[in-house]
Amino acid sequence: MKNWKNKLVTLSLLGTTILGGFVPNTAFAQEELPAQVQAIKDAGVFRVGIKEDVPHFGFLNPDTTEHEGFEIDLAKLIAEEITGSADNIEFTGVTPKTRGPLLDNGEVDAVIATFTITPERKETYNFTEPYFVDEVGFLVRTEDGITDFAGLEGKTIGVPQSATTKDLVQAEADAQGVTVKFSELATYPELKTALTSKRIDAMSVDKSILAGYVDDNNQILDIGFSPQEYGIATKLSNDELHNYLNELINGWLEDGTLAELLETNGVQASSSEGE
Template sequence: MKLRKVTAASAAVLALALSATACGSDDKDDAGSGSSGGGTIKVGIKYDQPGLGLKEPDGSFSGFDVDVATYVAKELGYDADKIEFVETKSADRENAIARGDVKFIAATYSINDERKEKVNFAGPYLLAHQDLLVKTDSDITKGTDLNGKKLCSVTGSTSAQNVKEEIAPKAQLKEYGGYSECIAALQSGAVDAVTTDDSILAGFAAQDKYKGQFKLAGLKLSNENYGIGVKKDDTATTDKINAALTKMVSDGSWQKAVDANFGPAGYKNEPAPKIGDIVS
């Protein structure tokens, strides 16, 4: 009898273990449970781009990329308090995805053929262009007006060099460590214009301390198709994000986010691009 009781108890333990295992097999897949598990999701953004991806002094996050990422994460099953934003600098975006540091990245991530060899892209969700930011009373209205003027960009960026080589060979290039320094130089008159993506310029100009001081020249010096980076060959997550982006446009949330983050700079955005429609 004693042996029979022990056997029965063991059977009960085994049944409980099998039951727990079966319950575990019903968990959401990786796209639903997040790269960190436990009902959270890690999302890569920029921390230093006002209007796009900015970590505020109080620890909160703001910007168009943040709004897009938050909407997408919600469609994947995560409320805002279940999102962990991770800083992903431009040079580390592909590595962050490959390592599994984040589930996806929304960080002014332009789609190109070289990057598509390393990651999947959902989108695009914004078509930006290289442009110029100038003072509101500036007489610079076209690229050739930069001849003899001081043009600022970030060290290592090709934006200013492209302008000098292709549009205004007599422009005087000034390089700073970050765009915030370029904007401050523009405000003080140390430079006459700043160049990079119009979305980035609009985000900086929309800050309270700069409102009304700057304007975009409205030049379209390049096409930058912003996409959301996903792990290579993760088609399931890519498809879900594409569906979320389509919904964001159709329900008006996309335009609302554009207006909230770029409007004060007079940013004339392109219509929301169609999924997979890459403008070269």
């Protein structure tokens, strides 16, 4: 794989502006679009599955009723490339449980929703090169005094349904000789509520997601494991669209566009990158 870590974190900021400061950069700009991409352009809308409960990545702001975050801006940038306008976009909120079926049913063209790339998932969907790498962590109540993995002995860990988190936490617990229990819930807000109400002892998911749920009564443990690579997912049959999106991601990794999007949305690169 390319040394994309350095490309991702190097802030080669751009001078010309669209979409609040970002410039499209694609080898397809002056060429005929592939048929699957042309179909989206002809339809006049890029349909994207996004998260609505992950601050800084994909979030539906209740005050403004607007979608915001790094992945929202990335989706808009793609819409700009394909249709000529970042406004030609249709968002559908997804969870780890629903994002796959929405792709399967053709209700969305792509999913940009903290979707972790795994060998098993690559048998079912196309994934672009990673646009972000994170690691699994824990959000715990500060009053409980938990500081490390050993402190989770006998505790109940809240994890999202249909995500990779449960298996990853179990594997790490086995490696460290720690016994844990699990509670699987559908959404991140439900997990946070369960933590606050003491129905679970820790909330576990990728650290970038946990960061959106930190408050005065909890903290993210200073540990992390199992690097998670996020990619844009499309149907296996949509090879032309996949190749087009992959070209965009590689170009934006090269020229610093993704790094600027991350910085604008207050997202920091994980310390696990490149490991």
